[in-house]
Amino acid sequence: MAQLALGLAGLGAAFFAGLMVLQRSLYVAAVCLLAVLLQVAVLFFLSGAPLLAFLQVMIYAGAVMVLIVVAIMAAGSSAGERWSRLALPWPVAAAGFLLPFLEIALIVARGGPPSGGLGRTLAVESQVGQVLFESHAVATEAVGLLLFLAGLSLVSGKKRSAG
Amino acid sequence: MIPLSVTLLLAAPAAALLAGFFLLRPWKPQWTHWPILASCAVVAAASLSLAARVYSGWGIDVPLATWMAAGEWSLSFGVRLDGLSASVLAMVSVVGGLIHVYASGYMRGDPGFARFFLVFHLFYLAMIGLLISNNYVQLYLFWELVGLSSYLLIGHCYQRRAARAAALQAFLTNRVGDFGLMLAVLVLLAAFRGGGTRFAILFPILPAGDPDLLALAGLLIFWAACAKSAQFPLYFWLPDAMEGPTPVSALMHAATMVTAGIFLLARSWSLVLAAGHLLQVLAWVGAFTAAGAALIACAKTDLKRILAYSTVSHLGLMAFALGLGQVPAAVFHLITHGFFKAALFLCAGNIAHALGQPTASVSEVGGLWRRMPLTCACFAAAALSLSGIWPFAGFYSKDAILDAALHRGGLAAAAGLSISFLSSFYIFRMLFLAFLGPRPEQRGPRLHEAEAVMAAPVFFLALGALGVGWLAKGLGTLLSSGWPGPALEALPGPSLPVAAAGTALAALGALAAYWLTTALSGWDWEWRRSLPGLEALFESDFGWRRAVASFSALVRGAAAMVGGPWDEGVDRVCEAAAGWAGSLGEAGRRLATGSLSDYLWWMLAGTTVLLATVVR
Amino acid sequence: MTGAIWGITGLLFASGLVMLILRRELLAMLLGLELMINAVNISLVHAAGLFGDPEGLAAVLLIIAVAAAEAVVGLSLILRMHQAGGPLDARVLRELRG
Numbered sequence: 001m002a003q004l005a006l007g008l009a010g011l012g013a014a015f016f017a018g019l020m021v022l023q024r025s026l027y028v029a030a031v032c033l034l035a036v037l038l039q040v041a042v043l044f045f046l047s048g049a050p051l052l053a054f055l056q057v058m059i060y061a062g063a064v065m066v067l068i069v070v071a072i073m074a075a076g077s078s079a080g081e082r083w084s085r086l087a088l089p090w091p092v093a094a095a096g097f098l099l100p101f102l103e104i105a106l107i108v109a110r111g112g113p114p115s116g117g118l119g120r121t122l123a124v125e126s127q128v129g130q131v132l133f134e135s136h137a138v139a140t141e142a143v144g145l146l147l148f149l150a151g152l153s154l155v156s157g158k159k160r161s162a163g
Numbered sequence: 164m165i166p167l168s169v170t171l172l173l174a175a176p177a178a179a180l181l182a183g184f185f186l187l188r189p190w191k192p193q194w195t196h197w198p199i200l201a202s203c204a205v206v207a208a209a210s211l212s213l214a215a216r217v218y219s220g221w222g223i224d225v226p227l228a229t230w231m232a233a234g235e236w237s238l239s240f241g242v243r244l245d246g247l248s249a250s251v252l253a254m255v256s257v258v259g260g261l262i263h264v265y266a267s268g269y270m271r272g273d274p275g276f277a278r279f280f281l282v283f284h285l286f287y288l289a290m291i292g293l294l295i296s297n298n299y300v301q302l303y304l305f306w307e308l309v310g311l312s313s314y315l316l317i318g319h320c321y322q323r324r325a326a327r328a329a330a331l332q333a334f335l336t337n338r339v340g341d342f343g344l345m346l347a348v349l350v351l352l353a354a355f356r357g358g359g360t361r362f363a364i365l366f367p368i369l370p371a372g373d374p375d376l377l378a379l380a381g382l383l384i385f386w387a388a389c390a391k392s393a394q395f396p397l398y399f400w401l402p403d404a405m406e407g408p409t410p411v412s413a414l415m416h417a418a419t420m421v422t423a424g425i426f427l428l429a430r431s432w433s434l435v436l437a438a439g440h441l442l443q444v445l446a447w448v449g450a451f452t453a454a455g456a457a458l459i460a461c462a463k464t465d466l467k468r469i470l471a472y473s474t475v476s477h478l479g480l481m482a483f484a485l486g487l488g489q490v491p492a493a494v495f496h497l498i499t500h501g502f503f504k505a506a507l508f509l510c511a512g513n514i515a516h517a518l519g520q521p522t523a524s525v526s527e528v529g530g531l532w533r534r535m536p537l538t539c540a541c542f543a544a545a546a547l548s549l550s551g552i553w554p555f556a557g558f559y560s561k562d563a564i565l566d567a568a569l570h571r572g573g574l575a576a577a578a579g580l581s582i583s584f585l586s587s588f589y590i591f592r593m594l595f596l597a598f599l600g601p602r603p604e605q606r607g608p609r610l611h612e613a614e615a616v617m618a619a620p621v622f623f624l625a626l627g628a629l630g631v632g633w634l635a636k637g638l639g640t641l642l643s644s645g646w647p648g649p650a651l652e653a654l655p656g657p658s659l660p661v662a663a664a665g666t667a668l669a670a671l672g673a674l675a676a677y678w679l680t681t682a683l684s685g686w687d688w689e690w691r692r693s694l695p696g697l698e699a700l701f702e703s704d705f706g707w708r709r710a711v712a713s714f715s716a717l718v719r720g721a722a723a724m725v726g727g728p729w730d731e732g733v734d735r736v737c738e739a740a741a742g743w744a745g746s747l748g749e750a751g752r753r754l755a756t757g758s759l760s761d762y763l764w765w766m767l768a769g770t771t772v773l774l775a776t777v778v779r
Numbered sequence: 780m781t782g783a784i785w786g787i788t789g790l791l792f793a794s795g796l797v798m799l800i801l802r803r804e805l806l807a808m809l810l811g812l813e814l815m816i817n818a819v820n821i822s823l824v825h826a827a828g829l830f831g832d833p834e835g836l837a838a839v840l841l842i843i844a845v846a847a848a849e850a851v852v853g854l855s856l857i858l859r860m861h862q863a864g865g866p867l868d869a870r871v872l873r874e875l876r877g
Contacts, residue, residue, distance in 0.1 A: 002780070003780070006780060006783055006784075007783075009787075010783055010784075010786070010787045013787055013790075013791060014787065014790050014791075017790065017791050017794040017795075017814060018794065020794070020798070020810065020814070021794050021797055021798050021811075026804065026806055026807060026810075029807060029810055030810065033810050033813060033814060036791070036814065036817065037813075037817060040791075040817045040820065040821055043784070043787070043821050043824075043825075044820075044821070044824050047784070047821075047824045047825045047827075047828045048828045049824050049827070049828065049836055049839075052824060052836060052839055052840065055840065055843065056820075056843065059843055059844075059847060060817070060843055060846070060847070063847065064813070064846065064847050064850045065813075067850060067851065067854060068806070068809065068810065068813070068850060068854065071806065071854045071857065071858060072806055074858065074861070075806070075857060075858055075861035075867060124827065124828065124831055124832075124833050124836065125833070125836060126833075127833035128833050128836045128837050128840065130833070131833045131834050131836075131837040132837045132840065132841075135834075136834075136837060139841060140841065143841050143844045143845055143848075144844075146844075146845060146848050147844060147847065147848050149848075150848040150849075150851045150852050151851065153852060153855065154851055154852075154855045755875060755876060756876060757872070757873035757874060757875045757876030758869065758870060758872075758873070759808075759869035759872055760800055760801075760803070760869055762875075763799060763800045764800060767796065767800065
């Protein structure tokens with residue numbers, strides 16, 4: 001069953017990536033990317049890292065992509081380009097968002113991510129905390145600082161343009 | 164230890180020069196010649212007394228001062244007086260003194276009188292120094308000094324462009340030869356370290372040297388002699404050097420300077436003998452020069468130039484004699500030639516001086532015997548001496564050479580006989596055309612006999628041309644005194660068949676000259692008109708002058724190519740390099756388009772290459 | 780399974796690269812960039828699972844965080860460009876022209 005899930009996720013990711021590349025409209029491309037990110041989360045799950053899959057959906061697909069979509073809406077396209085000819089028909093979009101859940105349901109129903117050899121147990125993931133905050137604490141702190149500075153630049157930039 | 168005469172040989176001219184330059188030239192330039200004439204007399208007396216001493220077996224070879232020394236190498240100054248130097252020295256001093264006297268009359272009124280005499284005497288000093296040198300380096304120094312004074316004297320009337328050009332040509336051509344002498348000295352220094360240049364030390368150890376180096380040194384010395392003594396490839400400066408005043412032509416380019424080359428070869432006789440086939444080369448070149456120059460002299464019209472080509476021919480004859488191995492004959496001819504050639508030149512100078520010109524052409528003179536009897540008589544005597552008619556001096560010396568040539572047989576004999584004929588022909592042609600010509604009318608009322616101060620030296624020189632020949636035996640003995648190397652053969656006395664052959668040919672030449680100038684009057688001018696091509700051939704010395712001109716044009720072109728465009732070439736290369744750097748920059752600049760997609764492409768390409776190298 | 784994962788990774792990366800290089804709009808280039816980052820993430824997670832190395836997972840977490848920051852900065856720049864006027868086109872950015 002893992003194979004089936006893998007195949008579905010792979011195919012989905014490939015399909016939506018191809019769609020994205022061939023798209024003229026930025027909106028549609030962003031939506032396709034969102035679908036790809038969800039498939040990627042499934043792939044994370046398949047590789048034995050459910051936490052990361054969760055985080056991927058939450059942060060990447062949830063925050064970053066929304067940010068990008070908002071930016072596209074604000075500045076992305078010229079007037080005539082909002083809807084392109086190759087616009088996504090709504091079934092496809094729906095499938096794109098529903099598919100990951102289906103796959104995850106499939107995997108869980110059949111006993112979780114494959115173990116032994118490939119896709120190890122949660123034991124690997126449980127050590128992530130230790131790696132992040134003990135061995136490589138400096139790296140984690142640096143990334144945190146980076147995030148802070150990014151937010152700061154955003155605010156200050158806005159302030160300057162406003163003033 | 165060094166006798167007073169030897170010291171006087173150099174001290175007297177040096178003192179005269181210093182007195183003349185510092186005292187008289189600024190104060191009373193027209194008296195410059197007095198101390199100089201006095202020094203000439205002193206030197207002549209000293210050299211004659213030294214010749215007498217050397218004749219009785221005395222000789223010296225002493226170093227005077229060391230110039231520089233390092234380890235086993237050393238260069239020194241010294242004096243060597245043996246038979247060879249004493250005999251040539253006697254001739255040079257006597258003839259030189261007489262010509263100095265002549266010049267004091269000839270150059271009177273010339274604005275450069277003082278300068279002339281000082282340089283003239285400088286030459287005299289240099290020639291004496293050359294003759295009594297005891298090593299090659301000192302000889303080279305005096306050799307160069309002689310060349311320098313030749314340049315200064317030929318260009319004495321420097322306002323004339325022809326004189327300047329001739330002086331430069333003489334100097335540069337001699338320079339080409341001097342380079343050979345310098346290389347020879349260096350080769351000898353390299354081959355024989357310690358005693359490399361001193362004659363007394365070098366000649367005994369010569370056979371132990373590397374034969375290739377010896378051959379090279381011999382050839383280079385021969386080359387130097389070719390330039391100085393006007394042998395075939397490098398003779399062309401001598402006829403053009405007639406631009407100088409007549410005393411200069413007489414002393415330097417007839418009697419003394421041009422014989423320096425023959426003297427050098429005689430001095431280096433041990434080296435010449437040890438240097439492979441140099442003797443054959445010498446004989447060939449000498450014979451060729453003698454015959455060719457005699458032929459050209461037959462067709463010249465300018466008095467001094469006839470005599471110049473005659474000098475070249477006689478120098479060739481001396482070289483020919485050396486090539487046949489007859490050193491005493493060559494030196495004897497050197498001495499007799501000095502006397503009669505100087506007499507001939509001074510006669511020509513008398514004519515020119517009477518005409519008020521630097522030189523005269525045969526078309527301007529004729530039948531001068533009536534107005535200038537003394538000059539005519541002296542000229543005739545010298546002409547007879549030149550042709551080798553008994554009992555004049557030339558007979559004895561030419562006879563010796565002819566004897567050796569006939570002994571050798573074949574081409575050498577033919578060359579000797581033809582030279583006898585031709586030399587007689589051209590000198591009698593000159594005699595008939597100038598003095599005994601069919602044109603009694605002359606130009607100008609000033610044509611008169613020369614004054615005493617100019618006539619007397621000519622007279623004495625003609626006497627010398629007459630009488631020096633009787634010293635043949637004495638010369639043989641003199642030369643053997645102090646001769647390094649194998650003993651010299653004695654000068655052959657006159658043998659009847661050789662004398663008969665020589666005299667017959669000379670008479671034939673005189674008759675031919677008489678026929679073509681007096682009997683067929685006007686022939687001398689007519690053939691020029693009817694055969695202009697032939698005259699052009701003679702004018703250009705059978706094309707050799709043109710060859711030399713094209714060679715020097717080639718060298719000039721190469722020099723211009725190196726000097727001028729080479730600079731531009733270097734500039735162009737530098738600018739081209741800068742240009743390449745610039746175009747490289749421009750090409751690189753095209754990479755920086757400022758376009759994001761282009762940069763991304765390049766990043767992709769670079770990353771691919773890196774990955775490819777890593778993954779492999 | 781590993782081969783399939785790698786195939787997917789390669790495909791996604793190539794697609795992102797194509798988007799990045801061939802599209803002129805800056806936002807499209809940003810989307811391609813995000814795609815590339817995700818492809819790499821997949822590969823890293825799978826490798827972490829293969830070798831049992833938690834550091835891979837930690838790296839992926841940090842990469843997600845950094846990608847978020849990068850998206851923020853990039854978007855703010857793009858919005859500034861939009862405010863300055865002119866098209867949001869890569870051809871406009873010619874300041875680096877040599």
